[in-house]
Structures are given as C-alpha cells and as structure tokens.
Amino acid sequence: MPRQRISLADLARIANSGQDEHRTEPGERVMAGFDTSGISQQAHPTVADLSECLFFSPGDGRIWLQDQRMVLLHSESLGSLRRELIDSIGLDKARGLLTRAGYVSGARDAQLVRQQWPDADPPAAAMAGTRLHALEGVVQVELVHAAYDAVTGAYDGEFLWHNSSEDDEHIAAYGVGGAPACWMQVGYATGYVSTLFGRLIVFREVNCRSSGDPHCRVIGKSAELWDDVQQDLRYLNAQAFVGASAAADGAVPVVDLQAYAAANPGTEQSMVGTSSSFNAACHMLHRVAPTTATVLFTGESGVGKEMFASTLHRISPRKDKPFVAINCAAIPETLMESELFGVERGAYTGAGASRPGRFERAHGGTLFLDEVGTLSFVAQGKLLRALQEGEIERVGGTRSIGVDVRVIAATNVDLRQAVREGRFREDLFFRLNVFPIHLPPLRDRRDDIPLLMSHFLAHYNKRHQRQVAGFSQAAVKAMYNYGFPGNIRELQNLVERGVILVSDGEAIDVHHLFSSGESLAQDVLSLAWRDGGPATLSLLGARRTAAPDEAAGTAQGTSKSGALEQAELALLRQAIRRSGGNLAAAARDLGVSRATVAYRAKKFGLAV
Numbered sequence: 001m002p003r004q005r006i007s008l009a010d011l012a013r014i015a016n017s018g019q020d021e022h023r024t025e026p027g028e029r030v031m032a033g034f035d036t037s038g039i040s041q042q043a044h045p046t047v048a049d050l051s052e053c054l055f056f057s058p059g060d061g062r063i064w065l066q067d068q069r070m071v072l073l074h075s076e077s078l079g080s081l082r083r084e085l086i087d088s089i090g091l092d093k094a095r096g097l098l099t100r101a102g103y104v105s106g107a108r109d110a111q112l113v114r115q116q117w118p119d120a121d122p123p124a125a126a127m128a129g130t131r132l133h134a135l136e137g138v139v140q141v142e143l144v145h146a147a148y149d150a151v152t153g154a155y156d157g158e159f160l161w162h163n164s165s166e167d168d169e170h171i172a173a174y175g176v177g178g179a180p181a182c183w184m185q186v187g188y189a190t191g192y193v194s195t196l197f198g199r200l201i202v203f204r205e206v207n208c209r210s211s212g213d214p215h216c217r218v219i220g221k222s223a224e225l226w227d228d229v230q231q232d233l234r235y236l237n238a239q240a241f242v243g244a245s246a247a248a249d250g251a252v253p254v255v256d257l258q259a260y261a262a263a264n265p266g267t268e269q270s271m272v273g274t275s276s277s278f279n280a281a282c283h284m285l286h287r288v289a290p291t292t293a294t295v296l297f298t299g300e301s302g303v304g305k306e307m308f309a310s311t312l313h314r315i316s317p318r319k320d321k322p323f324v325a326i327n328c329a330a331i332p333e334t335l336m337e338s339e340l341f342g343v344e345r346g347a348y349t350g351a352g353a354s355r356p357g358r359f360e361r362a363h364g365g366t367l368f369l370d371e372v373g374t375l376s377f378v379a380q381g382k383l384l385r386a387l388q389e390g391e392i393e394r395v396g397g398t399r400s401i402g403v404d405v406r407v408i409a410a411t412n413v414d415l416r417q418a419v420r421e422g423r424f425r426e427d428l429f430f431r432l433n434v435f436p437i438h439l440p441p442l443r444d445r446r447d448d449i450p451l452l453m454s455h456f457l458a459h460y461n462k463r464h465q466r467q468v469a470g471f472s473q474a475a476v477k478a479m480y481n482y483g484f485p486g487n488i489r490e491l492q493n494l495v496e497r498g499v500i501l502v503s504d505g506e507a508i509d510v511h512h513l514f515s516s517g518e519s520l521a522q523d524v525l526s527l528a529w530r531d532g533g534p535a536t537l538s539l540l541g542a543r544r545t546a547a548p549d550e551a552a553g554t555a556q557g558t559s560k561s562g563a564l565e566q567a568e569l570a571l572l573r574q575a576i577r578r579s580g581g582n583l584a585a586a587a588r589d590l591g592v593s594r595a596t597v598a599y600r601a602k603k604f605g606l607a608v
C-alpha cells in the first residue's frame, strides 16, 4: 500500500509555480554567500511552510515529515535513555553517540529543505534548520549573527538556544553544573549546516543552561576556522576508534601496516563517518576486535575493506605484532603458494634461498587476505589446511611450522554464490565466514559525504602542500548526486584531483572533480557545462552529440533536453551578469547574435 503523499506545501508550490516567471536556476542561487543582514524571518520556507510537511497518519501508525518517518517521543523517555546511556557507557561515549544521532537528524532535515525548496535563498535555507529544530520540539533558536562566504567557504554563526529539551532532561537527572549538555542539538546543527553547504561546519556549545548559564550559546564555524577542531571531531567519528587512533599517531611498531598503507592509497587512517550503516559496521568491528575470531569483510570495491582490516588489527590485542597483508588478486597463481607459505632452498629452479611466507611473517599478529575470492582451487585447499591445523609447510619443505595468526579476509564477490557455482570451496567459506562484516557502499551512507570531502580536502591539502579553499556549491551538489561506483576510493581520487587542479585560495568546481568520463546525473551535468573558458551555446550542442553513450544510456530523452535547457539558462544568466546586463556584450561573450540572446532571455523569463 505505498501511497503518494502530497503535502500542503507541495500543493502551494504547484499552485504558485505557474505564476512565478522569475524562478531562478537552483544551483545559481545557492552559490551566493550571505550575512545576517540578508536573513529575513519571512523568507521561505517559513515555519508555516515547514509545518505543512508534517503529516499524522494514525490509521497506519505513522508520522511523516515529508518523506521521513518520525516518531513523537516523550522528552522524558529520551531523558531516561540518555541517563542510562551515560550510566552504562560513560559520559564521553554517550556524548559521542548522541552527537552522531543528532547529526543524522540534522542531515536529514537539510536534505528535506534542499529537495523541497531548491530555490530558497541560502540564508533562508540555513534558517530553516533553526525552524525545523523548533518545530520538532527540540529547542527555540535565536539568531545572533551568521555569515557565509561562498568563495572561501567560510561559515561563522552564533545562536542562542532557549528551552533546550536536552537541558531540561539533563538538569532533571544531574542538576546544574559541569559541562555543556546539548549534545544531540550540537550534532543536529553540525549535520544540518554541513549537509546544506557540503563542507564540514562544526558547532560548539560555549554556554549552556546545564552549566548554570541563563541560556545556551552555540558557535558554528567551518572546520578549518577552529584551532582545536579535533576535540569536536572525536564526537563525530565512531567512538570505538577514538582511543585507538590517538595511539596510532605515536609510532606503532607495525612496519608492514605502514608499508601496506603507503602502497595502497585507500588505507590511510580515515575512519570517517556518522551514518548509521557505517556506525553499525564500526560497532561490529569493536565487538570482534578483542577476540581471535576470523573476520570476513564484504562489500563493493573501494568501500574501505583494507582500512577496516588494518583498524581491526590496530585496536586488537595483537596491535604490537605484525600486520601482514596480501592481495590475492595481485599474485600470480604459480607464486601464490610460496607467497603464503614460504619456500625452502632448492624447492624449484630459482629458489636459491629459503624464505618465510606471509603466514610465518604474520606470526603472533594478523594476516589480511584481500580479494580472497580470487584464490585458485589449489590455493584454497592449502589455505584451508593452514587455518584448520594452525601450521604450514613451506614449498619444498618437509617439516610443519606452527603459526599463530589471526586471519582477516575480504571479498567484493558474493562467496555464497561462488560456492554454489563451484568456484569456491564450501568448507573454506565456512572457515572464513565466522564473523562477517558488511561495509555499505557510499551511496548508502550519503550523510557522510560532507565529512569525507572535508577529510580528504584537508588530507590532500597537507600532502600536496596546497591551500585549496573548499568546494563550490555546484561541486557539492554534484557530489551529492553522484553514484560513486568506486565508492570512497573514488571520492578520495576526485578530491585529490581537484586539489591538484585548483589554485591556492580557490574552490574546487565540478569540472575539476569530474574530468575523466564519470557519468553524472542529468541535472548535474548541466552544471558541468557552465564553466570551461569562453563557452558558447553551439558548444553545448557539440558536447551533447560528442557524448552519445551518455545520451543512449538514459532512457528519458526529456530529462536530457531539460538538462540542456538548464545549461543554456545557466550560460545565459552568467553571460548577462558578466556583461552587466548589456545584451550585445553578452552575445559577443557567447558567440551568438544579440537577437538570439534577447530572444532566449525572454523565453526563459530572465529580467534584463
């Protein structure tokens, strides 16, 4: 019984859209920066607009905020959950958990505003978060000041919070005194604004009713503007690794791990994420780390299986022993056995000296078998024996060598399916599948995209000694809409490419990111056309025919022409603005006649 729900807000928009001839292209609007003076209490979406997205459907036991299911929860019940969390896992962990839960909620609300009011002015879209927060009964927000610079990406805002529900509950349980306590709300603000602007903007509560202040005061700034942002980020990243990653900053004597990370650029320490699917995987990792159980990571290429594997080792009791990794797909079948188990001198032509294999080198530590699904049947049999008996025999050797190794395996193929098709030994599968952890693809954890973009921007700025400012709004929008078939590794590559292409102080734009044939969603493709030197309208046609696979790849020809129109509109607006409204100059700029520009401007309802 899926139903199409149309809210009052939808109806209002449909009714108005006919009369509104000066609708602007959404991406264009969002490009602009703002400061407090541009923020009006009347700007849409107002509280009334937002409340029209709220539906009660008692007949089937659901409440909706547009397309998100909500629940009406007693504040006191949330308070008791909070108290039990603090009492059972400690203040710091509870704070992290609640901050991340708040982040998800803020990120969802920002998506709602982006989808429902794509034309909203940036300040109004930003203020909508405060209105939603109030509408949801969490807190009343008073703006002190806020400013956003679209060029540098710098955000700076200050707000007062009144009637904080979190404080009510915290004070009821613990009384006044101590540190600020509006953790979920801080997470919400961070999640909302970061998702809206596509860069990490961190909120911190500097005064709080729970610590005896008359009201709470929060300050939000772009991550790079905080001197000591690490103290906030520890609550945004999965708690299990807070202590571990601090320890890893010191020299951990695991040479192989460092070497593996250097050789495999996907494995830098970047356990970044707040989304629930990512956190679920982190939770599993934390549970299994202290044991010696075999762990099998599954998931698509590029989701971070190597990183999870190395983190698992790093937070396990074996962390001071070797972490040895082998990519089974990268080793020729004929060498596999000697790689894994070592070789005795004279075992075959060319075996001039005895050497240990990876199993022996990992003794006492962890052996990571990446892409285990590619092992040949023979190698599978030998691996199985090593796992069952805890001992190995070198190639050409006669004695058994006992090994104490924790095995972690990873695969991007469905091993059950491989077993059914007779390509993978069933007994080995059951040996490996003791504790499976599935890592979600990036498209299922889009909430983490701004966090990951910020993370890799900072990472590559440092590595390449650059000072790239951030991402343009068009770039952010493109990233949100992109499918990321290559997952986190692809996002990482895109950001690195952008950092290299862009000059210091500039922002990364769409064409810096997507420059090697990635196929973008149609509405985003239009933005890619916007730049690239002296663009002309005819160039658009050429570009369009030059990409036949893209055109053929989409069944809906109409959305293609919609994208083309969007692109044309964007080019026109840009040219007209650049020329200060002089149509002749705009026409020269575009390489078309003045009459064409005038005709098309009129067609699009552009005010000139």
Ligand SMILES: [Zn+2]
Binding pocket: 161, 164, 167, 180, 181, 182, 205, 207, 208, 209, 210, 216
């Ligand atoms: Zn507070």
